[in-house]
Amino acid sequence: MKNYTRRIVVTGGAGFIGSHVVRLLVNKYPDYRIINLDKLTYAGNLANLKDVEDAPNYRFVKMDICDFDAFYALMQEEQVDGIIHLAAESHVDRSIKDPFTFARTNVMGTLSLLQAAKLYWESLPEKYEGKRFYHISTDEVYGALELTHPEGVACDFSAHEVYGDDFFRESTKYNPHSPYSASKASSDHFVRAFHDTYGMPTIVTNCSNNYGPYQFPEKLIPLFINNIRHRRPLPVYGKGENVRDWLYVVDHARAIDLIFHKGRIAETYNIGGFNEWKNIDIIKVVIRTVDRLLGRPEGADMDLITYVTDRAGHDLRYAIDSRKLKSELGWEPTLQFEQGIEETVKWYLDNQKWMDNITSGDYEKYYESMYAGR
Numbered sequence: 001m002k003n004y005t006r007r008i009v010v011t012g013g014a015g016f017i018g019s020h021v022v023r024l025l026v027n028k029y030p031d032y033r034i035i036n037l038d039k040l041t042y043a044g045n046l047a048n049l050k051d052v053e054d055a056p057n058y059r060f061v062k063m064d065i066c067d068f069d070a071f072y073a074l075m076q077e078e079q080v081d082g083i084i085h086l087a088a089e090s091h092v093d094r095s096i097k098d099p100f101t102f103a104r105t106n107v108m109g110t111l112s113l114l115q116a117a118k119l120y121w122e123s124l125p126e127k128y129e130g131k132r133f134y135h136i137s138t139d140e141v142y143g144a145l146e147l148t149h150p151e152g153v154a155c156d157f158s159a160h161e162v163y164g165d166d167f168f169r170e171s172t173k174y175n176p177h178s179p180y181s182a183s184k185a186s187s188d189h190f191v192r193a194f195h196d197t198y199g200m201p202t203i204v205t206n207c208s209n210n211y212g213p214y215q216f217p218e219k220l221i222p223l224f225i226n227n228i229r230h231r232r233p234l235p236v237y238g239k240g241e242n243v244r245d246w247l248y249v250v251d252h253a254r255a256i257d258l259i260f261h262k263g264r265i266a267e268t269y270n271i272g273g274f275n276e277w278k279n280i281d282i283i284k285v286v287i288r289t290v291d292r293l294l295g296r297p298e299g300a301d302m303d304l305i306t307y308v309t310d311r312a313g314h315d316l317r318y319a320i321d322s323r324k325l326k327s328e329l330g331w332e333p334t335l336q337f338e339q340g341i342e343e344t345v346k347w348y349l350d351n352q353k354w355m356d357n358i359t360s361g362d363y364e365k366y367y368e369s370m371y372a373g374r
């Protein structure tokens with residue numbers, strides 16, 4: 001067995017954020033063995049990692065995180081010392097239709113990984129020394145905030161001084177509303193319980209909405225880019241007034257790398273962009289950008305905006321205070337939103353084959369079932 005300095009399993013590495021994390025680690029650390037463990041659900045796509053699939057320090061393993069025996073065997077075979085856990089069912093609308101799948105993967109799957117890691121690491125002479133279980137979670141576990149400041153205003157790191165206590169902090173009490181966020185909250189509790197009960201070296205991070213290349217087109221930004229391209233209606237839930245805090249996915253991957261290496265054990269770190277947008281405002285930016293890049297008159301596709309029945313239990317506003325991550329580890333987002341959205345739209349338009357491959361087959365059935373009757 002080659003003498004790699006670290007042996008890390010990234011779960012969910014074929015998904016949106018996971019593929020950026022795998023790419024970053026494989027390229028940045030040739031002396032690390034990076035094992036991408038993914039079940040390849042509808043959201044997993046090995047085409048996301050074409051550029052690193054032949055790297056000598058990379059291995060893909062098709063596995064369900066709920067398969068305890070298979071994961072325990074992989075831990076032994078690869079002598080895994082680090083786990084970066086991203087595999088999950090991740091779409092709120094799907095969780096409303098099918099909550100059981102979310103409980104199975106997000107809760108039972110996380111517990112299965114934790115228990116297998118515990119048994120393997122505790123069997124070693126050095127036990128938990130040099131080990132790490134890093135769980136990637138979401139800001140949605142905190143619930144929803146009110147619109148108490150001018151929503152849609154892109155904030156900076158001084159916003160807390162202006163708007164007071166109006167952000168999710170690491171100390172904010174969990175208050176999940178959707179089956180998705182309830183399942184993620186539950187998995188976060190299990191991870192912390194494995195530290196508190198067994199001394200496992202765990203870390204949890206809670207991040208805001210990500211955007212960028214390779215996101216499955218059921219999420220707002222890639223869905224709308226693709227619909228504008230095909231001049232299909234853009235289903236805006238409710239009045240389009242919900243607010244999200246958007247972070248470029250590569251900045252999230254950089255944060256994950258930093259926290260995996262330098263974060264303090266048993267800590268929670270919030271990751272966000274201080275970049276809040278009302279949905280309808282971000283949608284208008286996306287429409288103008290797609291139009292311009294496709295050579296259509298800017299704004300010509302505004303008439304595709306179609307207000308539809310609101311999402312059940314739709315959280316009004318998410319906003320993250322990530323000052324702890326900045327002050328402890330020096331992280332902050334690198335990309336301005338205007339630049340990030342321009343690059344993102346350009347990427348989807350330049351990679352139409354990637355999009356067309358995903359949106360052929362079962363996707364159309366999914367799309368119709370999601371939007372039928374709205």
Ligand code: NAD
Nearest residue numbers: 012014015016017039040041043044064065087088209210
């Ligand atoms: P995604 O849906 O794009 O990818 C999820 C990946 O997990 C897919 O590759 C899928 O095949 C895999 N997977 C699903 N079930 C599995 C199972 N049972 N066993 C093994 N693999 C399985 O999700 P994403 O947007 O990349 O999110 C990744 C993680 O980050 C999730 O844990 C999510 O909760 C969290 N997160 C996402 C965002 C966001 O904006 N997308 C924000 C904060 C946190």
Ligand code: TYD
Nearest residue numbers: 092209218219220221235236237242244279
């Ligand atoms: P989404 O990308 O599903 O992320 P999340 O629900 O995790 O925040 O949705 C982002 C916002 O966009 C959310 O407020 C719901 C809204 N939305 C629409 O208005 N229409 C859509 O078709 C989708 C997918 C989302």
